[in-house]
Amino acid sequence: MVKMCSVRKISRKGLKSTEVGYFLAGFVEGEGSFNVSLHRKDDYKLGWQVVLSFNVSQKDRTILDMLKDKLKCGIIKTRRRDDLHSFDVTKAADIVEKVIPYFSKYPVMSRSKVVNFEIFCSIAELV
Numbered sequence: 001m002v003k004m005c006s007v008r009k010i011s012r013k014g015l016k017s018t019e020v021g022y023f024l025a026g027f028v029e030g031e032g033s034f035n036v037s038l039h040r041k042d043d044y045k046l047g048w049q050v051v052l053s054f055n056v057s058q059k060d061r062t063i064l065d066m067l068k069d070k071l072k073c074g075i076i077k078t079r080r081r082d083d084l085h086s087f088d089v090t091k092a093a094d095i096v097e098k099v100i101p102y103f104s105k106y107p108v109m110s111r112s113k114v115v116n117f118e119i120f121c122s123i124a125e126l127v
Contacts, residue, residue, distance in 0.1 A: 021106035024070060027063055029108045032056040034120035050127050052120065054089040054099045061085040073098050096124055 033055050041049040054074070058064055064076050064087040073094035077086050089099055100121055108117055 018106075020066065020070065021102075024063070024067055025103060025106040025108055028056060028067075028103070029110060029113050031058065034117055036120060036123050050123065051090065052092060052095045052124055052127065054095060055086060057084055057086040059084060071098050071102055092124075092127065100124060 035053045035055060037051050037053070039049045039051055041047065056064060056067060061076060061078075064085050067087050068074050068076060071089065071094075073091065074087055074089035077088065078084070079086065089095060103117060104121075108114055
């Protein structure tokens with residue numbers, strides 16, 4: 001009998017940095033989000049704080065560990081009720097110095113995600 005499908009484990013150590021970069025950008029394309037939120041802050045001049053964040057959530061944390069390793073920032077949290085892992089970057093300096101440069105070098109491709117990323121970058125420049 002001929003084996004139709006076989007899965008072989010690929011060592012990440014053998015992958016080129018650019019291959020990993022584009023792979024992670026593609027993964028974020030489908031599973032990630034660049035977010036901007038407003039938090040009410042009475043002690044702020046206008047009464048609002050602009051908060052930028054980058055997030056990817058998955059049941060398996062393998063890719064999240066790769067993202068954290070590549071970006072050298074963020075945290076991975078696990079939600080107990082459903083064992084969902086979430087990689088989050090919320091520190092403004094990390095967004096500006098690590099997340100935005102990474103996805104400028106390894107860009108997302110779909111029109112909607114590109115527009116979202118461009119808006120995210122524009123707001124980051126203002127804050």
